Amino acid sequence: MPVLHTSAALGRLCSALLAAFLLSASTAVPVATADTRTAADARTAADARTAADESGWTAEPAPGAGGAPARPYFYLAGPAGTVLEDRLALTNTSDRERTVTLRGADAYNTADGALAVRPAAASGAGSWISFGAAATVKVPPRTRAVVPFTVTLPPSALPGEHPSAVVATADGQEAGVRVHLSVGGPTLAALTVEDVSVRGKGASAVVAYTLVNRGNVTLAPELALRAEGLLGEVPGRTAHALPVELLPGRRVSLTEPWPGAPVLDDVALTLTVTAPGAAPATATASARFVPWGIAGRTGAGLLGLGAVALAALLLVRGRRARSGPPADGEPVPAGNRAPEHELTGASR
Template sequence: MPVLHTLQRLGVLLLAATALYTAAASPAAAEEPGWTAEPAAGTAATDRPGGVRPYYTRPYYYMAGTPGTVLEDRLALANTTDQERTITLRGADAYNTADGAFAVRPAKPAAGGRSEGPGTGAGSWISFGAGATVKIPPRTRAVVPFSLTVPPSSPPGDHPAAVVATEGGHEVGVRVHLRVSGPTLAALTVEDVTVRGKGSAAVVAYTLVNRGNVALAPELGLRAEGLFGEVPGRTGRALPVELLPGQRVELTEPWPGAPVLDRVRVTLTVTAPGGARAVGDGSRWLVPWNLIGWTGAGLLALGGTTAAALYLVRARRPRRNAPAGAPPATGPAPAPEHELTGASR
């Protein structure tokens, strides 16, 4: 009986552990959409006999054409679950968030009529026709064609967009790199350069603006000068951001080598492929106010202590008493007068 009782207790513990594991794992499982969306595999040119062209995968779409061109491609949807999925497809404009991340416009305008609505850029040029809503049977892969019509009046350059698939509140976006033929211009500016923080926590904040019509992959160089010469800055490095045409982003660059006490002028030089180059600068006094405050308090305390010590020394010094019966001194004694008669004695 004791053995049986022990086995029963072990069984209860195993069931409880299984229930806890299932409860912990179910939210993660619920987050899985159960389907995928990606560009359909394309075919590459080849010189093999028979004209056989191998398939290749693509992380995004790259399209190019002249104004008025109709471009076509395909989106692959795969249902990995045992339930039918209903997926809605649309095109969306792409933009940079304030910190430089890539984002797409929502399907509906934001509350309050703000500008984060669907937009009228390249995303609105994408059409799925009758295939905007797709039902995918369980364990099935579907390929959906779509077209992108470049308006005749489209300006040249890059027009970022995305193909967005939505189902049950979950969205998957596939980037579309569209370039309209014509003159291109790579240009940017660096604005609002400031130094924030101090010491190892100092950062250089700045704003990058893409003034051209092509996407840029910028590189940053930092140079600083103080009152006594050049201050160690940072060597050039590629920034982890793709700056889309017409976009403005606010970035910060760590500066762990910033001086503690100095007046510095920071110069940022940003370059990008295509000949883009911009320079921006800003200056600031770096002063350790905490240290100065403690130093001032210490000097005041030292001065107070010195004054008190001098007062005590003077108060305890004995006074010299005058002899008894002596008249009080009223001032310096007058010099003796001599009679001058003009005659010799």
């Protein structure tokens, strides 16, 4: 019965090809999500300071007593209910008088991790900063003016760091100087990593995630990425510092390049984020990578091969139908005839 065996084999081949094609077509890939950013009205202190310097004046912490080195920021600390003091230096490098307006401001992280100051009136730690009668200062040409200010810590101020800044405005330009302000008491370093997903594929793949500072001190996080595929470990990222200072209570959305992402694999990701004084935070995600260009060509080839196999199967069945079973009157070879018996009832 060779014809029947050939038909069954072709049927199994067609079924296998169809199942393979359907499996490749049903494979899912990660969906890219849009990257979110804050409104354009927030400007970083560094950008504002550069713009002010180009306009002919600068604002920076005044040098300390006794020839102390220059300070990039203000560093102030004390218990709740106390008053702290410091001084701001305004330098007019132009040949005309400058009128500078001074205020305290709240500092924060933008959604992508940059440091910024709020343009509106301060409602947090920035409101604790006061220049008194010196809130508006006239600075003569090529002159440096030193302006004192105070920081009044409310009795109800919570322990920990309170991000803020001093902002100077002149001729439509702003310069912000960061204030590292700390209220005495217990401190807590804690963070979590959330919302992990993969965007893109191959060498252009990135891992998107969210970091949340759940403590009361500023954190300098480090990140490591481990990946496990179906056939073993996939190249990830070793622990390295992230270019962000995560302020207390802030949430930032970041992306991490993943040049070692595979082209074809089903991968389990583990993100581990650490920071000094904080317990490690981990989060997991999965990503399935399918080279759709190859999958499309393979699917087309499978369909073509399936069509050929189906045509061959139909051709074999057609030949069987045309040939038909042997006719009833066809002679049978003598060697194959059954023995003949007489129907007389007599024994032989």
